[in-house]
Amino acid sequence: MIDPKNSYRVIAPPPLKAYSPEWFLDKYLAAWTSEDIHTAIKKNFKWDLSNWRDAIIDHVTGWFLDWAKTHRPDLYGSLSSTEGREWLKNNIRQAIMEGT
Numbered sequence: 001m002i003d004p005k006n007s008y009r010v011i012a013p014p015p016l017k018a019y020s021p022e023w024f025l026d027k028y029l030a031a032w033t034s035e036d037i038h039t040a041i042k043k044n045f046k047w048d049l050s051n052w053r054d055a056i057i058d059h060v061t062g063w064f065l066d067w068a069k070t071h072r073p074d075l076y077g078s079l080s081s082t083e084g085r086e087w088l089k090n091n092i093r094q095a096i097m098e099g100t
Contacts, residue, residue: 021055053096061088 016023049056068076078084
């Protein structure tokens with residue numbers, strides 16, 4: 001029951017899909033505090049994201065396809081094919097690797 005005297009409610013985020021990239025990230029950062037993050041930033045902690053590379057590439061590919069579906073439907077058909085998705089992923093992977 002909600003107490004009418006209180007002007008706030010605690011709202012929990014929705015549960016994460018098991019083994020999704022969000023789930024793994026949540027588990028990885030579960031023990032980190034805001035002070036830990038602050039210290040990592042100040043000390044320029046090198047976070048090894050190599051295990052996340054495929055999830056990042058998939059996420060960026062999905063974002064790009066969503067954008068194309070809305071803004072360039074003429075390109076979406078080719079890009080969303082199996083061959084098109086692999087082409088996108090390879091180009092995104094190459095861009096990420098060139099930045100390291």
